Amino acid sequence: MFEMKRIRLEIRSETDRSYDILVGRGILDSLHSEIHRLGSFSSFGLVTDEVVRPLVAEPLQNQLQSNSIDTTLIALPPGESAKTIGTVLDLCQQLLSQGFDRRSLLLAIGGGVVGDITGFAAAIYMRGIPYIQVPTTLLAQVDSSLGGKTGVDLPSGKNLLGAFHQPRLVLSDLDVLTSLSSDARRDGFAEVIKAALIEDPELFSILENEGADLLDTSNPLLETIIAKACAVKCRVVNRDERESGLRRILNFGHTLGHALEAATNYNITHGHAVAAGMAVAIRFSQRWAGLTKDAADRALALIRNLGLPTELPGDIHSESLLSALEKDKKIQAGICHFVLIANIGQAVIHSLPVEELQRRLEEEVSL
Numbered sequence: 001m002f003e004m005k006r007i008r009l010e011i012r013s014e015t016d017r018s019y020d021i022l023v024g025r026g027i028l029d030s031l032h033s034e035i036h037r038l039g040s041f042s043s044f045g046l047v048t049d050e051v052v053r054p055l056v057a058e059p060l061q062n063q064l065q066s067n068s069i070d071t072t073l074i075a076l077p078p079g080e081s082a083k084t085i086g087t088v089l090d091l092c093q094q095l096l097s098q099g100f101d102r103r104s105l106l107l108a109i110g111g112g113v114v115g116d117i118t119g120f121a122a123a124i125y126m127r128g129i130p131y132i133q134v135p136t137t138l139l140a141q142v143d144s145s146l147g148g149k150t151g152v153d154l155p156s157g158k159n160l161l162g163a164f165h166q167p168r169l170v171l172s173d174l175d176v177l178t179s180l181s182s183d184a185r186r187d188g189f190a191e192v193i194k195a196a197l198i199e200d201p202e203l204f205s206i207l208e209n210e211g212a213d214l215l216d217t218s219n220p221l222l223e224t225i226i227a228k229a230c231a232v233k234c235r236v237v238n239r240d241e242r243e244s245g246l247r248r249i250l251n252f253g254h255t256l257g258h259a260l261e262a263a264t265n266y267n268i269t270h271g272h273a274v275a276a277g278m279a280v281a282i283r284f285s286q287r288w289a290g291l292t293k294d295a296a297d298r299a300l301a302l303i304r305n306l307g308l309p310t311e312l313p314g315d316i317h318s319e320s321l322l323s324a325l326e327k328d329k330k331i332q333a334g335i336c337h338f339v340l341i342a343n344i345g346q347a348v349i350h351s352l353p354v355e356e357l358q359r360r361l362e363e364e365v366s367l
Contacts, residue, residue: 003025004022004023004030006022007020007022007230007231007234008020008021009147009237009238011148011166011238019166019168019170020170021146021169021170023141023226023227024172024223025174025175025223026173027173028056028060028063028171028173028176031064031171032069035069035132038105040103041105042104043070043098043100043105044064044069044072044104044105044106045074045095046060046061046071046072046074046107046109047091047106047108047109047118048074048076048108049076049077049078049082049110049111049113049114050077050078051078052109053075055179056110056179057075057109057110058073060134072098072100074091074094076113076114076117078113079113080113080153082117083153084152085152085161087117088120088152091118092124095121095125100129102128103129104129105130105132105168106118106122106129106132107131107132107134108131108132108134108135108145109136110137111135111137111139111140112140112144112145112270115150116149117152119131119150119165120151123164123165128165130167130168131168132168132169132170132171133145134170135170135172136179137177137187137188138184138187138191138192138226139184139187139190139191139271140188141172141177141188141226141230142192142195142230142233143191143233146234147166147233147237147247148164148165148166148237149162150165156262157327158261158262174217174222174223177217183269186306186307187269187270188271189207189214189215189306190253190270190272190274190303190308191229191274192226193278193299193303194252194278195233196345197278197282197299197345198339198341198346198347199236199249199346199347200228200229200345201344201345202228203225203232204299204302206224206225206228208302212307214306215306215307236249248339251339252340252341252347253274253339254274255281255325255330255339256276256277256280256312257270257275257276258273258324259277259321259324259330260277260313260316260321262327263316263321264316268313271308272308272309275308275309275310276308276310276311276313278303279300279309279310279311280312280361280364281340281341282296282300282341283364284338284340284350284360285340288340288350288352289348289350290342291341291342291343292343298344312364316365317365318358318361318362318365321361322358331357334353334354335351335352335354336351336357337350337351338350338352338357
């Protein structure tokens with residue numbers, strides 16, 4: 001019998017859009033019963049990519065079929081290059097040709113790209129249909145599947161087209177992580193470290209004590225760590241769904257991380273880019289947020305111990321990072337709003353003039 005943690009994400013608005021995040025091992029076997037708990041639907045679409053299709057999506061389709069839930073499976077091309085408005089429109093056209101209506105339910109089965117594309121399609125198809133997130137990477141389980149941000153990229157930056165559209169359920173089964181490479185698991189830990197640094201000192205202590213042992217998917221603490229990272233994001237989104245203020249702290253490491261991805265033509269993974277961005281933000285935090293050297297050293301050591309970078313790539317230039325920041329609208333009226341930490345578990349926002357940012361980035365690229 002599977003065990004799972006159930007975390008509630010409360011959305012405070014005129015309509016109840018709250019939902020559960022389920023975390024555990026073997027819990028994909030409960031998906032059919034969770035679907036029935038949500039209500040009655042006219043049809044079901046499983047959206048995945050060609051990599052995840054044989055590993056998770058097809059077995060899940062068979063399991064749902066055996067529980068009298070007939071599904072249509074749609075496989076997208078894999079990778080960030082597929083995260084375009086063209087892919088979303090193609091998906092919507094397939095839904096239309098298959099007879100999906102406003103009472104249909106989509107299930108996003110895959111990593112962050114599949115989740116973002118499916119969520120965006122669900123947001124705009126027939127002015128909005130329900131969907132479920134079934135994240136199959138650690139990165140998606142602790143971050144992109146939660147909070148309702150959906151979107152696709154433009155050539156000038158990440159996630160510049162999108163919508164807020166909350167899922168009806170997020171189901172994170174740790175057993176699917178066994179198919180990930182160690183590099184992919186490290187990538188996911190960048191987001192776990194972020195959660196610890198911005199709001200959860202206890203999570204930071206667990207990560208610090210366990211270190212690289214957490215990369216082993218059989219580690220019994222992994223479920224606790226994923227649940228705690230999810231809880232951090234839920235607490236933030238509970239208070240600020242639309243990123244009007246507090247939710248900005250979830251961008252810790254992402255301001256430079258997204259710029260680094262764009263500047264390298266996405267030849268760096270998201271987790272590695274965020275880790276390098278966090279390392280820069282940690283050093284900035286010593287200068288502008290009062291972070292002590294001891295806390296900074298511990299934070300940087302944790303990033304390194306989990307096999308992630310603490311420096312920008314040697315071939316990157318400050319000008320290319322600034323250009324990416326400007327295109328991604330991170331710099332407005334000569335100011336960049338940077339997420340820093342005043343202490344482990346305490347995030348703050350610092351407004352940085354672009355001239356000062358350029359000077360500090362030049363120092364960083366010369367490290």
